[in-house]
Amino acid sequence: MNLPKKVTIVDVGPRDGFQSEKQFIPTEKKIEIVNGLIRAGLKNIQVSSVVHPKAVPQLADAEEVMTKIDRRPDVSYRLLVPNLKGVQRALPLKPDKIDLMMSVSESHNRSNANRSIDETLKEFETLVSMIQDKGIAVSGGMACGFGCPFEGKISFRQIERVADRYLAMGIRSVGIADTVGYANPKLVYHTMAHLLDKYPEIQWLAHIHNHRDLGLANILAAMQAGLTEFDAAIGGLGGCPYAPNAAGNVATEDLVNMLDEMGIACGVNLDALLEVAEVVRETIPHPLNSALLKTGKPWVLAKAPDCQIKLG
Secondary structure, three states: OOOOOEOEEEEOHHHHHHHOOOOOOOHHHHHHHHHHHHHOOOOEEEEEEOOOOOOOHHHOOHHHHHHHOOOOOOOEEEEEEOOHHHHHHHHHHOOOEEEEOOEOOHHHHHHHHOOOHHHHHHHHHHHHHHHHHOOOEEEEEEEOOOOEOOOEOOOHHHHHHHHHHHHHHOOOEEEEEEOOOOOOHHHHHHHHHHHHHHOOOOEEEEEEEOOOOOHHHHHHHHHHHOOOEEEEEHHHOOOOOOOOOOOOEOEHHHHHHHHHHOOOEOOOOHHHHHHHHHHHHHHOOOOOOOHHHHHOOOOOOOOOOOOOOOOO
16 A cells, blocks of 8 residues: 555644534633643644634634643644634734635535635735735635535536635645545545646645545545645534535544554554543533544453353
C-alpha cells in the first residue's frame, strides 16, 4: 500500500462540532476541551468561528474562547471566517490561520452564504489581502466537493473553477469537504489524485464527514492518493446546519487509532485524547459518533478464563 509515513490532523470539533449543538456549551467547558486537545498533542485546532451570534448562537463566545485558551508557539490556532465582518472580528484575536469557507455548489453556496460563488470569491479577494497584510496564513475552503444535497455530483470543472481563483488570490492551502457524506473511497481517490496532480503548488486537506460510515475508508483512499492532511472532530461531532441530514465528522480518536495501528505518525497521544473525548461525552447530551468511546482501545488483553473439560 502506498501510504504516507506522517499525517497532519486538524481538530475542528470546537468549531464544526460545537456549532450544531442546540444546548449551549459553557464557555469554560469549551476552553477546557481545547486545552485538552493541545495537551494530547494536536498542533492544529480550529478553535471557533466569528459568525453572527443569531446565525450560530453556540459560537457567540468566540472572542472569549480565543483569548482564554492556552496559546503555545508550536500550535496553529485557526478561526473559520465567512465574510468581511468576520475578518474584522478575527484579526484582533491573532489566529495563526484563518479558514475561508464557501461551496463549489452554486445552490449550497446560496443556501449557506446567501450569495453566488462569484460574489463570494470577489469578496474573498479583498479579505485575503487584509489577512495576509497582518501576517496571518489563509486557507480556502470548498464545501460539497464530493457531492451536493441540491445538485448531486460535482464535476472537476466546478472544483477547478474555485481552485484557480484561490491560486490567483495567493492562497496555497485549500480544504475540500465531503459536507453531506456522499463520498466513497473510489471517488475520493480519483478526486484527490486529480487535484494533487493538477495543483502541486496547493497543500490540500480533506474534511471528511462520516454520515454513512465511510469516513475512515475515504481517508485511507485519500492517503493512497497522496494526501497527508485531514480534518477530524473530537467525539465525531459536527454536521453542516445548511445541508439536510448532515451527520458528524470522523472522530479524531478513531482516526488517531487507525493511524497508530498502521504505523503512520500523527503526533497525538491516544490515551490523552480519549480523556478529552470523555469530557466531550459528559458535556454533550446525546450519544457521540465515536467507535473508540464505545469499544475502547484495541489490544487491551484480558485474562483467559480457566476451562476444565468434563468427561462423561
